[in-house]
Amino acid sequence: MSDNLIELVDIEKHFGPVIALNGVSVSVKAGECHCLLGDNGAGKSTFIKTMSGVHKPTKGKILMEGKEVSFNSPRDAMEAGIATVYQDLAMIPLMSVTRNFWMGREPQRRFGPFKFFDFSEANEVTMTEMAKMGIHLRSPDQAVGTLSGGERQTVAISRAVFFGAKVLILDEPTSALGVRQTSNVLATIDKVRQKGIGVVFITHNVRHAMAVGDRFTVLNRGKTLGTAERGDIKAEELQDLMAGGQELAELEGSLGGTI
Amino acid sequence: MSDNLIELVDIEKHFGPVIALNGVSVSVKAGECHCLLGDNGAGKSTFIKTMSGVHKPTKGKILMEGKEVSFNSPRDAMEAGIATVYQDLAMIPLMSVTRNFWMGREPQRRFGPFKFFDFSEANEVTMTEMAKMGIHLRSPDQAVGTLSGGERQTVAISRAVFFGAKVLILDEPTSALGVRQTSNVLATIDKVRQKGIGVVFITHNVRHAMAVGDRFTVLNRGKTLGTAERGDIKAEELQDLMAGGQELAELEGSLGGTI
Amino acid sequence: MAETQSAAAPRKDERIREMSPMRKALIRPELGAICGTILVFMFFLGIASDSGMFAPEGIINWGTVSAQFAIIAVGACLLMIAGEFDLSVGSMIGFSGVIIALFTVQWGFPAWFGILVAFAMALAIGGLNGYLVIKTGLPSFIVTLAFLYILRGLTIFISIATTRKTIIGGVREAAEGDPIAWLFGGKVFSGLFVWLADLGIVGKFVAGPKAGLPVVEGIPMLMIWAIILIVFGHVLLTRTRFGNWIFAAGGDAQAARYVGVPVNRVKILMFMFSAFCATIFATCQVMEFGSAAADRGLLKEFEAIISVVIGGALLTGGYGSVVGAALGALIFGVVQQGLFFAGVESSLFRVFLGVILLLAVILNTYIRRMITGER
Amino acid sequence: MAETQSAAAPRKDERIREMSPMRKALIRPELGAICGTILVFMFFLGIASDSGMFAPEGIINWGTVSAQFAIIAVGACLLMIAGEFDLSVGSMIGFSGVIIALFTVQWGFPAWFGILVAFAMALAIGGLNGYLVIKTGLPSFIVTLAFLYILRGLTIFISIATTRKTIIGGVREAAEGDPIAWLFGGKVFSGLFVWLADLGIVGKFVAGPKAGLPVVEGIPMLMIWAIILIVFGHVLLTRTRFGNWIFAAGGDAQAARYVGVPVNRVKILMFMFSAFCATIFATCQVMEFGSAAADRGLLKEFEAIISVVIGGALLTGGYGSVVGAALGALIFGVVQQGLFFAGVESSLFRVFLGVILLLAVILNTYIRRMITGER
Amino acid sequence: DGERFVLVSHAPDSDSWWNTIKNAITVAGGQMGVEVEYRNPPTGDLADMARIIEQAAASNPNGIIATIADYDVLSGPLSNAVAKGIPVITINSGTEEQSKKIGALMHVGQPEYDAGKGAGEKAKAAGVTSFLCVNHYITNPASVERCQGYADALGVELGGQMIDSGQDPAEIKSKVMAYLQGNPDTNGVLTLGPTSAHPTLAALEDMGKSGTIHFGTFDLSGEIAEAIKGDVIAFAIDQQPYLQGYLPVVILTNLARYGVVPGNSINSGPGFVTKGNIALVEKYAGEYR
Ligand SMILES: Nc1ncnc2c1ncn2[C@@H]1O[C@H](COP(=O)(O)OP(=O)(O)OP(=O)(O)O)[C@@H](O)[C@H]1O
Ligand SMILES: Nc1ncnc2c1ncn2[C@@H]1O[C@H](COP(=O)(O)OP(=O)(O)OP(=O)(O)O)[C@@H](O)[C@H]1O
Ligand SMILES: [Mg+2]
Ligand SMILES: [Mg+2]
Secondary structure (H helix, E strand, C coil), X not given: CCCEEEEEEEEEEEECCEEEEEEEEEEEECCCEEEEEECCCCCHHHHHHHHCCCCCCCEEEEEECCEXXXXXXXXXXXXXXXXXXXXXXXXXXXXXXXXXXXXXXXXXXXXXXXXXXXXHHHHHHHHHHHHHCCXXXXXXXXXXXXXXXXXXXXXXXXXXXXXXCCEEEEXXXXXXXXXXXXXXXXXXXXXXXXXXXXXXXXXXXXXXXXXXXXXXXXXXXXXXXXXXXXXXECHHHHHHHHCXXXXXXXXXXXXXXXX | CCCEEEEEXXXXXXXXXXXXXXXXXXXXXXXXXEEEEEXXXXXXXXXXXXXXXXXXXXXXXXXXXXXXXXXXXXXHHHHCCEEEEECCCCCCCCCEHHHHHHXXXXXXXXXXXXXXXXXXXXXXXXXXXXXXXXXXXXXXXXEHHHCCHHHXXXXXXXXXXXXXXXXXXEECCCCCCCHHHHHHHHHHHHHHHHCCCEEXXXXXXXXXXXXXXXXXXXEECCEEEEEEEECCECHHHHHHHHCCCCCHHHHHHHHCCXX | CHHHHHHHHHHCXXXXXXCCHXXXXXXXXXXXXXXXXXXXXXXXXXXXXXXXXXXXXXXXXXXXXXXXXXXXXXXXXXXXXXXXXXXXXXXHHHHHHHHHHHHHHHCCCCHHHHHHHHXXXXXXXXXXXXXHHHHHCCCHHHHHHHHHHHHHHHHHHHHHHHHCCCEECCHHHHCCCCCXXXXXXXXXXXXXXXXXXXXCCCCECCCCCCCCCECCCCEEHHHHHHHHHHXXXXXXXXXXXXXXXXXXXXXXXXXXXXXXXXXXXXXXXXXXXXXXXXXXXXXXXXXXXXXXXXXXXXXXXXXXXXXXXXXXXXXXXXCCCXXXXXXXXXXXXXXXXXXXXXXXXXXXXXXXHHHHHHHXXXXXXXXXXXXXXXX | CHHHHHHHHHHCCCCCCCCCHHHHHHCCCCHHXXXXXXXXXXXXXXHHHHHXXXXXXXXXXXXXXXHHHHHHHHHHHHHHHCCCCCCCHHHXXXXXXXXXXXXXXXXXXXXXXXXXXXXXXHHHXXXXXXXXXXXXXXXXHHHHHHHHHHHHHXXXXXXXXXXXXXXXXXXXXXXXXXXXXXXXXXXXXXXXXXXXXXXXXXCECCCCCCCCCECCCCEEHHHHHHHHHHHHHHXXXXXXXXXXXXXXXXXXXXXXXHCCCCHHXXXXXXXXXXHHHHHHHHHHHHHHHCCEECCCCCCHHHHHHHHXXXXXXXXXXXXXCHHHHHHHHHHXXXXXXXXXXXXXXXXXXXXXXXXXXXXXXXXXXXXXXXXHCCC | CCCXXXXXXXXXXXXXXXXXXXXXXXXXXXXXXXXXXXXXXXXXXXXXXXXXXXXXXXXXXXXXXXXXXCHHHHHHXXXXXXXXXXXXEEEECCCHHHHHHHCCCEEEECCHHHHHHHHHHHHHHCXXXXXXEXXXXXXXXXXXXXXXXXXXXXXXXXXXXXXXXXXXXXXXXXXXXXXXXXXXXXXXXXXXXXXXXXXXXXXXXXXXXXXCCEEEEECCCHHHHHHHHCCCCCEEEECCXXXXXXXXXXXXXXXHHHCCCXXXXXXXXXXXXCHHXXXXXXXXXXXXX
């Protein structure tokens, strides 16, 4: 638990004239849930996309278990053990659950010189993994489009876990979910963490962050405002930080401080 | 404040084999914020779409200020004073702020036998209304695509208010927003309510509901679980109700009860 | 309090460089088409200025071709901005022409009646296209592709079944003295050109039956129609309530529906307008050349779409400009005729067209991203 | 605990009626095409069974036409499932054919060399198409529309510039004894048909130099190619990792990219495969008929797309089946040739085609919604 | 009685020239009491035409009438039909030799190149030195042969003098005008049919060049007849398509009924329609002429 699974140092990322990240450092340890918080446009998504190989950082370095690495594609990052679940892009609704589950890492079976998608294995694994997460599918051929939002998130998470992710990144997995679905996802995060996987969890909801987070990093306008351990910081302080710290007190006052 | 602006009685709505609403009654008073809560798929969106004329109810009736009405299109509902802001569908990103603001109710100026879109008035009103809500545009021609999510919500809300809505419906306006943007939207709701407009506010976040809500109605699987006044119910109870009331206690326990 | 807070936000954004005001003023949907037009004219002024391309007859020449493209491009442009497109334009041109010829020549009705029938049928078919797209929720590509085949088949079938010909001549004679027909086939401002010829600005015929008359007889009604439609389309789109609805229907039909825009009506009307433009095209053609043929208009749908896209409209709807589409048609016409004036091997025209299309669209995409903040 | 809770949810959903297992087993992407095929065969068995349509030569006849459609439909199908489409297929057919003919007849290279060059160029152009779509982010409609014009223009230009003709004959003679050419132009199983003719099942020629030989010489290689491509496409799509990537690339390119699917590679490869299929088509045609012409393949892109769409694929990608596309091609071929057999006025063929397309797509949409839960 | 013949042409659906032949087979069919079907590839793709011939052969008609638009493509299917014992008569494009090689009974028609050459010889006699060939269907091989024959008869390079005009009348007109403005020394025009002839007439009219340029065209129509009378068009090459449709049906019927057949091919053209012989032609132009 002491050593960092992954460490990103002084990451900068520019998109043409836009400076999306301006020197952000974050590290994730095994078995911890590291919450990434911040306002809209703070750069959270950009940051984790850098981590998962979607963007190449303009400056800064990435260390995996102490060694410097460089990801040229999401595939590289996945192979290094970094799995990412994006809110809207977790699954492809037109495809079956099995095909989605294995997408990009399909199990193959040799057949003479040819390799085929091994459906019997894939289906079996999918069904059992889904059952472990509490989702009982009618059949592994069922299209993802017929699942609810929370179920889709869960499929995506269990896929990541199954493929032996060392670091699991979740970008706003709970924003569109109801209370029950949310608690389902949070419980899943908790389970994943207990397996010794490092989780990066992005949310706008301080309560959700407090519920599962071990450490909290707040981004603001492309910079880190600092990292705090669980227990060192209260929900209200976090909230202040997330909003940039200014003027919010006033507003909160008028609304009862319960946002 | 005593009389109902709008009252929906025993609404049922079926989509082919799916029974989305199965007898839901809700009323909204002037100057109150009525929160609609419930799990994913509970039927909240379907309910408010019935209210705003998108769907016709399979059964049940709608009373506006005591008189029974029937809406054949969103236009009808708008004309009766019901304005709705949908989360993802509030604005059209490719169009300018002015065009979005006036969409569907463009001001016209006669010019002989012809009527033209009165841009000078439209632009002026847009700029001042936006400024009132705290958004300073570079120019009214700016495309909505260049605004942030919270700003888009605010434009949509101020549009609804400007057009003299008596009832303002907001479907999950805060789910993708950061803390600061959220408080902005909540503050806006507060302002709107103070003008004597009835607000229907859908959210999954109990805190957001508690922050601005006067009454709370929880839907579950197409039915009402009941309506409570502010002060009569605690956040935790509401949370329980939203999740369907079962088994959640257990889960909460393991996660510290702070979802 | 909320005000101060978010009011401050857009102002103090240190993370984005500001655009110069000059650049901002220039950036508009039709910018690409404007640049393209300037380039194309410069190019042909350079290589073909001594070929008569920019003499009055030359201008009327490429002007007419461009006007033709512009007429169907306006319809295609508004429809595309409303989020749909129409592959049946070409077949509709053939169909309307044959209907007019059948009624006037074959069945002996007055020309105005034939024209009215053709417009009525075209509007009905356009409406049907739109109705099917709306009701079935199918992509307009499929529905109008089906009508591309259905209309072309019907046109050939009807003309063969009734006249045993696929080319029906004699319309001009039949339409002689008709109260409406001259609106489509005539030429205007002939007096002006006689005057200009007397001044020596426009040349005169020196030989043949027309010796002494100006080489340019007048402005063909085709051009007048093109101008009317461009102005109408432009005003409709940018200056009216309905224009705002067109943008809204194409930008996000669902969002527009929810604020009360009658999206279905807008889309169906635009399908009808596209068919209307095709019929204008067909009528002008029939009246000018005096004959209708079942194969008229082949591939015109692509040419309309190309003009519109060169003009900066977005294939997926919600963005574009009628002026841009008109400039696209102008580029199309000038390049096509210019290559002839310049004496380039004519089969290479298609190669040029393809290359121009690609370049224009890449430029337009870049401009659009700057305007709309799209990524 | 979380388990029990959501585990229960899908089971006790009282708000949705269950589908019968029978219905569930039947519902598959190609269901519409299967029904269509059955209907079409029943129809023609009814009205044209005595016209020779179902005699061996008749079967070979519509079989060959369907095989032709199927060859390009397989390419178009995989490309469409990968989320793109290709309007340059028809022009590519003309281009490849002319290239082969130029190399073998005009420049005297061996046929295998000409064929290889044509395939190499087609793959390069397909790759370029794909590269442009990926790099510029433009819709493939625009990019391939540009290539529709560019390739057709080049084909006409090259053939006129080098041979002063738009048709180049004599390929068969030039390809005599070539080690590769028979793969495209030959016929197989001739022995079988001699035997069948001796049994009297297949007729024999009665006059001329071929007297005594069976009227069906053998199965044309075109059909063999169609079967190979269908099987290859089907297995690739449904049974391999790459097939899963094709679905993923078309279903949601961004989501696929994020889980590590090399979407760009998949799409570019599919553009190349589509060009490859077009070249197979062209080579078979050139080798069978011995000549190439610049107008070959006109409008074939639409026919390929129509076959694919009748076969149940989604125009916007991510959903479809190669078997469905093959059945779509079969329907297309049978209807086209069958109407001839049945003696229907040929111009009505297009009307039928349009109507079948509309009906098929409406049926397919309904089926797809049941499968995917799409709304 | 009730024999069934199939006529397969190479023309796309909308080619107006073939109406004459369609009308001819209707007339002949009525007179002979036989059924004649007309088939053609919808887009004019010759490979599709080969399929149609195969299909026609499969339906076992009493005879097939077909053009030899491309010998390479069509010789196979046609000789197979002959080998099946179906009498074949070739018409229109193609040569007598090709017809013989296929094993057809006879050829009724006129080769395209020779027709173009005939036109060119007339033009040369009229003093044409620089010409324009308006090709509205450049993708069809026969069209290029006509222009080539014309050029060869004049003894000049074809080169850029053949233009790819497309099928849209306004575009054809504009392109002709553009060409003539760019090449003012042009003194001869050849159009390949009504589709290109009508807009070219309009173009000349607009440019005031009607009657000043030697104008030849293929095929006839009302407008063309009018222009011949008005001295704008010098001649129209008429291969008398009516005969190409009528004769084969009559001959095949008689062959089927009485086993009689003439021994030689028939040249239906080229007939040159000029002001001198226009009167009779005009009445039926586009329908039977
Ligand atoms: N591809 C891109 N091109 C240009 N600018 C971009 C791009 N992606 C992100 N940005 C900009 O970078 C900044 C950070 O965006 P990012 O999506 O990382 O924010 P975020 O913290 O995830 O916000 P949210 O909470 O709304 O998801 C924003 O200003 C955004 O506009
Ligand atoms: N057009 C439709 N056709 C068929 N079923 C529908 C349709 N719209 C909604 N439903 C179904 O009706 C039920 C209620 O959906 P609704 O969108 O109202 O839920 P919600 O409470 O808004 O959920 P969320 O919190 O996820 O937004 C769901 O089961 C949904 O699948
Ligand atoms: Mg984000
Ligand atoms: Mg909802």
